[in-house]
Amino acid sequence: MEVKVEGVSDFANESYTKICQDTFRDAGLRSNIDHVYMHCNPKEFVFIIAVKIGRVSRPVTVWDVTLREEKKLRITTERYAPKLLAVLWDKYGEKVEQLGRLELLLKLEDNEIKELLDLVLYDPKEDLVTRVLYALDTILPEGARVRSPMHSANSVVIIASENPIGKEQKNKVEEMVREYV
Amino acid sequence: MYKIMMFEGGVYKFYELKELVGDLGGFILQESVMQTETMMHLAFPEEDEREIRNKIKELGGKFKKLPLAGTEIIVVVPSLGKHHAVDPMCDIAEFLRRSGAITNMMGLARGVGRRIAQMTTQEKKIIEEFDAAVFIFGTFEECIEEKVRLCRNIDIPYIIVGGPSDMELEHYVGGVGRKTARMRNKDEIDRLYDVASELERALAEKRLDIEEDPIAASPLFIKDMIERTIPPKTGEELPNVIQLDGLRVKMEDEDIEKIKEIEIGNKKLSEICEIKKSLYTGYLLEIKSEAVTGALF
Numbered sequence: 001m002e003v004k005v006e007g008v009s010d011f012a013n014e015s016y017t018k019i020c021q022d023t024f025r026d027a028g029l030r031s032n033i034d035h036v037y038m039h040c041n042p043k044e045f046v047f048i049i050a051v052k053i054g055r056v057s058r059p060v061t062v063w064d065v066t067l068r069e070e071k072k073l074r075i076t077t078e079r080y081a082p083k084l085l086a087v088l089w090d091k092y093g094e095k096v097e098q099l100g101r102l103e104l105l106l107k108l109e110d111n112e113i114k115e116l117l118d119l120v121l122y123d124p125k126e127d128l129v130t131r132v133l134y135a136l137d138t139i140l141p142e143g144a145r146v147r148s149p150m151h152s153a154n155s156v157v158i159i160a161s162e163n164p165i166g167k168e169q170k171n172k173v174e175e176m177v178r179e180y181v
Numbered sequence: 182m183y184k185i186m187m188f189e190g191g192v193y194k195f196y197e198l199k200e201l202v203g204d205l206g207g208f209i210l211q212e213s214v215m216q217t218e219t220m221m222h223l224a225f226p227e228e229d230e231r232e233i234r235n236k237i238k239e240l241g242g243k244f245k246k247l248p249l250a251g252t253e254i255i256v257v258v259p260s261l262g263k264h265h266a267v268d269p270m271c272d273i274a275e276f277l278r279r280s281g282a283i284t285n286m287m288g289l290a291r292g293v294g295r296r297i298a299q300m301t302t303q304e305k306k307i308i309e310e311f312d313a314a315v316f317i318f319g320t321f322e323e324c325i326e327e328k329v330r331l332c333r334n335i336d337i338p339y340i341i342v343g344g345p346s347d348m349e350l351e352h353y354v355g356g357v358g359r360k361t362a363r364m365r366n367k368d369e370i371d372r373l374y375d376v377a378s379e380l381e382r383a384l385a386e387k388r389l390d391i392e393e394d395p396i397a398a399s400p401l402f403i404k405d406m407i408e409r410t411i412p413p414k415t416g417e418e419l420p421n422v423i424q425l426d427g428l429r430v431k432m433e434d435e436d437i438e439k440i441k442e443i444e445i446g447n448k449k450l451s452e453i454c455e456i457k458k459s460l461y462t463g464y465l466l467e468i469k470s471e472a473v474t475g476a477l478f
Binding site for chain 1: 259260262263264265293294295296297298319320321322323324344345346356358359361362
């Protein structure tokens with residue numbers, strides 16, 4: 001993930017570069033983002049941030065988080081356990097029994113079990129933009145409460161200010177960030 | 182005048198040190214015993230420092246200066262949101278505590294932004310209850326310049342902490358800015374030392390004022406007298422906090438009537454202190470100057 005911050009003193013640029021890197025790392029988005037461009041103008045109190053979304057990891061299936069032992073399933077990644085149980089009980093009802101904290105008993109045929117292992121538990125694409133927006137909210141100064149988002153298929157651009165954002169300004173920003181998104 | 186210092190050492194014979202401090206007319210401000218480790222904040226008459234040092238040497242303990250001891254400081258940030266808390270706000274507060282200060286933290290209700298930043302009268306009054314304030318104002322020079330006007334009317338010593346390294350402001354410490362992680366590198370720790378020493382400089386003016394026009398009795402002495410009348414409840418931490426020219430007592434309303442009657446020398450506490458309810462917590466006891474009350478002993 002490349003980060004470029006412009007428009008202010010070297011100290012502030014460096015400081016906001018670090019804030020961007022740390023925030024995206026904490027949100028677990030570093031590998032999903034190609035580059036981030038931020039332009040700060042504290043004089044007019046306008047902040048622009050453009051994020052280019054890159055590769056997104058593939059969906060997590062039942063097979064990824066469990067280990068099959070004949071008719072039993074052992075959960076290997078516990079953080080997916082609630083979602084896994086919800087999906088299985090929803091689809092198979094009483095045919096899936098929870099024996100212990102991490103152990104499930106499947107009263108299913110072999111071909112049904114094979115089908116079950118391919119069920120999708122979590123698709124990172126689903127809430128990617130939400131997570132990106134949450135991270136951007138953390139990065140942008142709190143006082144810049146007037147937000148104008150521009151979202152395309154693989155990028156997110158936000159203009160933030162404490163003053164109203166006009167159409168002219170939006171067009172200017174579009175030109176400004178064109179090479180980054 | 183009392184000097185406040187910290188003792189760190191083992192539990193071996195440390196009661197002898199406590200007894201010595203008591204004999205010299207001093208006080209134990211804070212005490213914590215963790216298995217075999219002891220930490221104490223001691224206040225004792227300045228002229229007896231040698232005697233205390235000798236005792237500590239005999240016990241094999243360490244002696245540490247506390248430049249901000251006896252002060253109650255408030256750390257103010259534009260808001261308590263994720264942008265300002267916990268770093269660098271808590272790092273600074275923690276470092277000031279290491280220097281002996283009692284710290285409190287406050288987020289302004291409408292302190293964010295540049296043009297829209299405000300401080301309410303109530304917030305200003307709360308800040309003025311403390312000995313000094315530390316304002317943390319972020320990374321941008323333009324914003325700090327604008328926000329400084331919020332602090333102009335504040336009647337207590339204050340310092341401003343911000344990002345740009347040089348700004349033409351009184352009591353300003355730069356190089357901090359917004360943080361996403363704990364300040365633990367060497368240069369960051371140096372900045373924290375700068376904050377503590379700048380605050381010490383800001384407080385020196387207030388200390389000088391008190392020295393020129395001495396207060397009727399030391400807050401340490403009054404605190405001791407209050408605690409003899411109304412002992413702190415078990416497990417209660419810092420029920421009474423000393424300030425440079427007063428105290429903050431956290432008590433029930435009916436106990437306040439009792440402490441008004443405490444005799445300090447030939448006067449009652451209510452005669453030498455102005456007692457008022459704090460907007461923040463507890464009651465504030467502002468000790469009047471000796472020139473107003475006359476000699477107590």
